[in-house]
Amino acid sequence: MLRENLNDVLAFLAVARYRSFTRAAAKLGVSQSALSHTIRGLEARLGLRLLARTTRSVAPTEAGERLLGALGPRFDEIEAELAGLSELRDKPAGTIRITSGEHAAEAILWPALAKLLPRYPDIKVELNIDYGLTDIVAERYDAGVRLGEQVAKDMIAVRIGPDFRMAVVGAPSYFARRPKPKHPQDLTAHDCINIRLPTYGSIYAWEFEKRGRALKVRVEGQLVFNNIALRVNAALAGLGLAYLSEDQVREHVAEGRLVRVLSDWCPPFSGYHLYYPSRRQAAPAFALLVEALRYRGSSR
16 A cells, blocks of 8 residues: 555545544544545555445445454554553643443542642543443544443453442332332332333333342333433422432432332442553543542452
């Protein structure tokens, strides 16, 4: 490949990864027409079709997939090395992109960032809230946050939070007119506040376990959210039972605004982990963030 073709290859990698000329053009800072012209020129020089285009989608051809798989990781390594060199200063600097679910972002990431960033003004953090299991390599994130059991084996995983439990809660006004459930299956007769998660493809089935026996219960109700605050508010308003992390409702339970049920069916499970590719060159800013987030037990 001639050196003058390297920019064209970078343009192809952007389109192939984003599956969109619009998003790739925005990322590269060029017009869609200029990007399309670049790709056509590269295909003409190679004598191969690299992208299959329709009015609604763009996808790599067999040749395009081969080029993406062969050159994409190499360019990523070059970019990471250059980024590492640019950050070799007295103070760590650079932008760190992280994808995380809402709960981990609020309970763990934000408290750590609020302490770290004032001390290092040259570090910038972009935090994207996403309930999906994002491919951090394809989407160009530096790291992601998932529960320990969800982290892929080829990733480096750093524990950033303790084990935690889920809680089923309802307002006293709700239980004034409905009996408390004694078994997870009793929830099918209750009004429940559902959550829709893209990782499950539909409405999330509430998960329980007791003495090694696991249950998933599909509940019904008038409300479906993909947001924590709205589920808490709906439960406080007496509109149904909610299934939330224990720490999200602890204060409400302690002060009697919510009543917890089925606690014996909600054992602890593995907490959140920060994960990133094993080949990633740890820049000073990123290494600093990892250490700030690393869970150190009750002393944290």
